[in-house]
Amino acid sequence: MSFAQLQSSRRAKETKSFVSTTNTQEKNVDISTDSEPQTSHIVPRSRSADRSQGPTSHSISLLGMYQNIPDTLEVRQSEETGRGLYAKTQYNVGSVLLSVRPQVSVLSGSHLEHYCSFCASAAPPHGLKRCTKCRKVWYCNASCQNADWAMHKLECNALQRWEVDAPSPELALPSDAVRCIGRVLWGIQKFGLESIWTREFNGMQSHRSSLPPSAFESHTYLAHSVVRYLGISSPTELAPFGLSSAGDLVDLISRFTTNTFTLTSPSLSPIGVCVSPTMALVNHSCDPNVVMVFPHASDAPTTTEPLMHLVALREILPGEQVYVSYVDISVSREARQKELKDVYNFTCRCSACSNQGKLDPRASVYCPKSCGGLCPLPTEENESPRCGKCNSVITSPDAILDALHVGSEGLEKAMSLQFKDPSKSRQLTSNLIPIMTSAALTPSTHPLLALTRLHMELLLLALPDNLTQEYLDEVIRTAAKYNAGLSNILPVGHPVRGVALAELGKLLAVDEPSPHDLTDTPQPHFPPSGIQRLKLALQTLVRAREELYIGYGKGNGGGQVGKEVREVIVRLEGELGAWSQGIKNVIEDARAAGQISK
Numbered sequence: 001m002s003f004a005q006l007q008s009s010r011r012a013k014e015t016k017s018f019v020s021t022t023n024t025q026e027k028n029v030d031i032s033t034d035s036e037p038q039t040s041h042i043v044p045r046s047r048s049a050d051r052s053q054g055p056t057s058h059s060i061s062l063l064g065m066y067q068n069i070p071d072t073l074e075v076r077q078s079e080e081t082g083r084g085l086y087a088k089t090q091y092n093v094g095s096v097l098l099s100v101r102p103q104v105s106v107l108s109g110s111h112l113e114h115y116c117s118f119c120a121s122a123a124p125p126h127g128l129k130r131c132t133k134c135r136k137v138w139y140c141n142a143s144c145q146n147a148d149w150a151m152h153k154l155e156c157n158a159l160q161r162w163e164v165d166a167p168s169p170e171l172a173l174p175s176d177a178v179r180c181i182g183r184v185l186w187g188i189q190k191f192g193l194e195s196i197w198t199r200e201f202n203g204m205q206s207h208r209s210s211l212p213p214s215a216f217e218s219h220t221y222l223a224h225s226v227v228r229y230l231g232i233s234s235p236t237e238l239a240p241f242g243l244s245s246a247g248d249l250v251d252l253i254s255r256f257t258t259n260t261f262t263l264t265s266p267s268l269s270p271i272g273v274c275v276s277p278t279m280a281l282v283n284h285s286c287d288p289n290v291v292m293v294f295p296h297a298s299d300a301p302t303t304t305e306p307l308m309h310l311v312a313l314r315e316i317l318p319g320e321q322v323y324v325s326y327v328d329i330s331v332s333r334e335a336r337q338k339e340l341k342d343v344y345n346f347t348c349r350c351s352a353c354s355n356q357g358k359l360d361p362r363a364s365v366y367c368p369k370s371c372g373g374l375c376p377l378p379t380e381e382n383e384s385p386r387c388g389k390c391n392s393v394i395t396s397p398d399a400i401l402d403a404l405h406v407g408s409e410g411l412e413k414a415m416s417l418q419f420k421d422p423s424k425s426r427q428l429t430s431n432l433i434p435i436m437t438s439a440a441l442t443p444s445t446h447p448l449l450a451l452t453r454l455h456m457e458l459l460l461l462a463l464p465d466n467l468t469q470e471y472l473d474e475v476i477r478t479a480a481k482y483n484a485g486l487s488n489i490l491p492v493g494h495p496v497r498g499v500a501l502a503e504l505g506k507l508l509a510v511d512e513p514s515p516h517d518l519t520d521t522p523q524p525h526f527p528p529s530g531i532q533r534l535k536l537a538l539q540t541l542v543r544a545r546e547e548l549y550i551g552y553g554k555g556n557g558g559g560q561v562g563k564e565v566r567e568v569i570v571r572l573e574g575e576l577g578a579w580s581q582g583i584k585n586v587i588e589d590a591r592a593a594g595q596i597s598k
């Protein structure tokens with residue numbers, strides 16, 4: 001594969017997400033349980049299956065809502081988690097439990113020119129077509145534009161008005177949260193207050209009554225922007241949207257922020273936000289049994305995209321509750337718990353959070369005696385933890401704590417610089433990674449894993465036109481470390497693993513600028529060169545294909561990423577076949593010339 005082919009499969013400003021439901025726009029938002037879902041007929045349920053992983057639940061009447069839920073799933077309610085989705089049948093690994101098109105989705109500002117605002121497909125080679133009125137949103141073609149017109153005609157005017165009033169060109173576009181809430185409100189106006197569309201939205205969980213002051217402030221700020229965006233000049237104008245006061249708008253915003261999903265590209269880059277009341281029924285676990293993905297499977301018609309799929313990561317038995325992760329599960333238990341409390345207003349009691357005695361690969365260092373075992377990170381409660389294998393005590397806990405501190409601060413700084421000043425950001429990641437590794441942190445430990453991922457992204461963003469062997473090898477080594485870190489914390493088939501393996505395989509398949517070993521003998525260094533490298537690329541891509549088939553749903557053929565991987569595999573098999581044939585020909589020629597014995 002040429003370097004240009006690799007680059008064309010990547011997009012500027014792409015960073016990977018860990019497939020969470022978090023709306024990254026409004027992090028400091030809290031939630032509560034004040035609005036009882038519409039559940040008038042609560043029926044006690046017989047004992048759930050052994051693996052239900054959850055508290056006792058009850059069937060609930062859906063009052064005509066959520067008609068896109070198949071008969072193999074049901075909505076139940078429990079005291080601890082509220083409403084949730086439960087399996088009524090057995091699902092095997094890689095089964096798609098549910099596929100829905102979100103009620104509303106918008107792209108973030110930096111992606112408007114690169115993805116279609118209706119179907120969220122990436123721009124084709126001939127580019128997208130821009131709305132000639134607002135000049136802000138782009139579409140694949142006239143059919144996507146027509147399909148979006150009922151909503152966009154309202155949005156189009158609001159976007160133009162906003163731009164005219166904007167104090168500076170940088171503020172000429174409202175945030176994606178404002179644009180998404182705008183679409184929700186126009187949807188409520190369009191479908192009517194008693195429509196299923198509106199009732200499903202209003203049925204989503206709100207935490208208005210227990211908003212902390214900081215969240216209340218951010219909601220109020222967002223409410224002001226929404227009012228401005230909609231061109232509302234008096235409270236009476238809120239009535240068509242089913243709102244009788246500014247407080248109702250804050251409530252709607254609370255509901256929105258608790259239940260919003262990140263819209264991602266097929267390769268998991270966050271590209272916008274979306275709302276699906278059906279998908280929002282799924283509760284959280286840090287050890288999830290499903291993932292939500294947008295595979296963009298090639299046979300799906302554009303009119304149904306962006307299609308969200310809920311895919312089984314493990315076997316799910318009848319009666320088991322379905323759990324997705326709302327947060328990045330590569331970070332420590334404390335960081336996950338904090339985000340879940342701050343943003344979603346609950347304390348997670350999943351198996352990963354309650355397993356406190358067990359060594360967490362996200363927070364571990366290698367044994368000081370190098371016995372092959374691991375030690376937990378030192379903490380205030382346990383300043384000198386021991387190796388789980390040989391029981392040796394960590395010798396320099398302060399150095400580890402210092403490295404963690406420097407790494408966490410540095411990661412924050414590097415992330416804030418990654419688009420503004422990528423070379424400075426890369427300098428930071430290059431300096432920090434050796435500090436982390438010399439403190440014996442494992443590749444799965446936070447913040448080393450996050451720094452490695454960021455470093456890889458930055459190296460890929462800055463791939464030079466005259467790619468050197470050294471540069472390419474450094475990206476490959478970083479991608480391999482990232483994969484090693486992921487493999488300890490994510491289950492086989494998790495889409496993040498599949499995508500990371502695909503990335504590594506594709507990098508290994510890039511034509512080497514100056515290969516140093518063309519023989520077919522094992523090489524001690526990594527990455528190998530020549531034919532050994534191509535063989536490793538093929539093995540990695542075959543593994544990626546297997547994992548993508550799980551994480552994106554077996555029926556989806558690994559989604560768009562799986563399709564790209566299959567194409568590279570075919571090309572590599574051809575190259576390897578040609579190489580073997582070439583060797584055979586050389587041997588035969590040499591035999592014919594009597595240079596080697598027959």
Ligand SMILES: C[S@@+](CC[C@H](N)C(=O)[O-])C[C@H]1O[C@@H](n2cnc3c(N)ncnc32)[C@H](O)[C@@H]1O
Nearest residue numbers: 031080081082083205280281282283284344346
């Ligand atoms: C996206 S909603 C999920 C559906 C929600 N249970 C409902 O009744 O509509 C997110 C909210 O569900 C609740 N929730 C989700 N997972 C939970 C868990 N593992 N434990 C306790 N509450 C949970 C929290 O209140 C959270 O803010």
